[in-house]
Amino acid sequence: MKKLFIDTLGCQMNKSDTERIIGMLSHFGYEQTQDENEADLFIVNTCAIRQLSVDKAYSRLGNWGKIKRENKDKNIKIAICGCVSNLEKESLLKKFPYLDLVFGTRNIYELPKLLEKINDERICALDDMPICENDYEIVREKSTNAWLPIMEGCNNFCSYCVVPYTRGRERSRSIEAILKEAKDILSKGFKEITLLGQNVDSYGKNLENKPNFAQLLKALDELEGDFRIRFTSSYPTDITDEVIDVVKNSKHICECFHIPMQSGNDRVLRAMNRRYDVEQYRQIVQKIRNNIKNVTITSDFIAGFPSETEEEFLDTIKAIDELQLDYSNTAAYSPRPITKAGKMTDLFIDDEEKKRRLAILNEKVKEASLKSNEKYIGSVLEILIDDVKDGVYQGRTRNNKVVHIQDDKKYEIGQFVDVKINRVTTWCMFGESI
Numbered sequence: 001m002k003k004l005f006i007d008t009l010g011c012q013m014n015k016s017d018t019e020r021i022i023g024m025l026s027h028f029g030y031e032q033t034q035d036e037n038e039a040d041l042f043i044v045n046t047c048a049i050r051q052l053s054v055d056k057a058y059s060r061l062g063n064w065g066k067i068k069r070e071n072k073d074k075n076i077k078i079a080i081c082g083c084v085s086n087l088e089k090e091s092l093l094k095k096f097p098y099l100d101l102v103f104g105t106r107n108i109y110e111l112p113k114l115l116e117k118i119n120d121e122r123i124c125a126l127d128d129m130p131i132c133e134n135d136y137e138i139v140r141e142k143s144t145n146a147w148l149p150i151m152e153g154c155n156n157f158c159s160y161c162v163v164p165y166t167r168g169r170e171r172s173r174s175i176e177a178i179l180k181e182a183k184d185i186l187s188k189g190f191k192e193i194t195l196l197g198q199n200v201d202s203y204g205k206n207l208e209n210k211p212n213f214a215q216l217l218k219a220l221d222e223l224e225g226d227f228r229i230r231f232t233s234s235y236p237t238d239i240t241d242e243v244i245d246v247v248k249n250s251k252h253i254c255e256c257f258h259i260p261m262q263s264g265n266d267r268v269l270r271a272m273n274r275r276y277d278v279e280q281y282r283q284i285v286q287k288i289r290n291n292i293k294n295v296t297i298t299s300d301f302i303a304g305f306p307s308e309t310e311e312e313f314l315d316t317i318k319a320i321d322e323l324q325l326d327y328s329n330t331a332a333y334s335p336r337p338i339t340k341a342g343k344m345t346d347l348f349i350d351d352e353e354k355k356r357r358l359a360i361l362n363e364k365v366k367e368a369s370l371k372s373n374e375k376y377i378g379s380v381l382e383i384l385i386d387d388v389k390d391g392v393y394q395g396r397t398r399n400n401k402v403v404h405i406q407d408d409k410k411y412e413i414g415q416f417v418d419v420k421i422n423r424v425t426t427w428c429m430f431g432e433s434i
């Protein structure tokens with residue numbers, strides 16, 4: 001067997017792509033190694049969302065180029081895939097003379113063929129192909145949770161985001177293909193499936209009979225067994241009443257919505273090309289909370305978007321409070337030159353100021369997370385055990401809270417346990433099984 005060293009940067013979609021690459025290449029004579037020194041093939045699966053991730057990918061290539069130069073007798077090959085490939089294209093071959101292959105997010109299943117070709121030439125493969133279904137095994141990370149992509153790409157063109165340029169336009173997999181993969185995941189003992197898509201509520205729009213996301217969720221909920229389903233991410237104004245209704249009445253679908261808000265100010269939202277205002281976002285959050293008990297609503301926010309004033313930034317801080325968002329991912333704005341916002345160079349906020357705003361935002365998120373956890377003191381919640389550290393079992397509730405079990409009992413990884421919550425901190429809850 002040849003040895004494959006693969007490094008994955010970025011989101012769950014990339015992690016899921018990597019699992020597919022490893023599984024597929026296992027049919028073509030490659031096994032994964034964690035040791036760079038024994039690798040025959042290096043792949044970096046990249047993220048282009050922030051410059052920092054791009055720089056990390058380039059630094060990996062630099063290290064591997066050195067290993068290749070020092071081991072000329074070994075015929076080492078180096079490849080790059082993921083969002084940076086789709087963005088930078090052939091220029092990567094010029095920039096990194098030791099790079100053998102650039103392939104795009106849509107070309108993963110062509111990889112065995114491309115690996116044969118790079119024996120003779122350096123290649124850039126970035127075809128705009130339809131989502132490809134095949135039966136290669138997927139080597140999933142050992143866990144209770146498995147990723148299941150239901151669609152990829154995005155049509156929204158938020159002014160700061162590279163995804164429509166890297167992952168292309170929205171394309172969905174068929175309900176049949178998703179159900180088949182879900183059954184396979186469950187047959188292998190996974191207890192949770194997370195459905196992935198840049199905008200899951202757009203699911204099915206490009207398919208012939210236009211199934212919608214609620215229909216997909218219903219079909220998955222009808223599968224037999226003890227398991228949970230999660231999904232991410234939702235675009236605020238695309239969440240339908242039907243989806244809320246399915247989550248409310250389902251057995252398997254967890255009470256969690258990840259709904260990126262990005263800013264709590266209407267002018268900034270317009271500049272971001274988000275198609276909602278603060279009031280519309282508030283109404284969606286309210287509707288979900290009114291319908292679904294113990295629901296967790298999480299969000300994403302950007303600090304220091306070009307032209308954002310101090311007052312506008314403080315509207316975001318206010319929104320987190322008022323909407324009682326349970327948790328939020330945060331980031332300082334990182335310019336992506338290909339995007340509309342990336343070209344607003346004269347409106348960029350100074351790096352120090354962005355850092356300052358991010359620190360304030362993070363403090364607010366911490367405060368909101370603690371408040372959210374405090375609501376559950378005294379409640380009994382179902383936990384799926386997913387880890388044990390120093391004899392302490394831990395798991396997640398249906399609404400995605402981390403719980404440590406403080407009793408002397410033994411549990412199995414993958415076991416569902418009812419736990420009474422006694423104490424909470426900002427990021428974690430503590431309890432005992434009942």
Ligand code: SF4
Pocket residue numbers: 154155156157158161162163164198199235
């Ligand atoms: S909806 Fe999400 S993935 Fe699509 S462009 Fe906006 S931020 Fe990017």
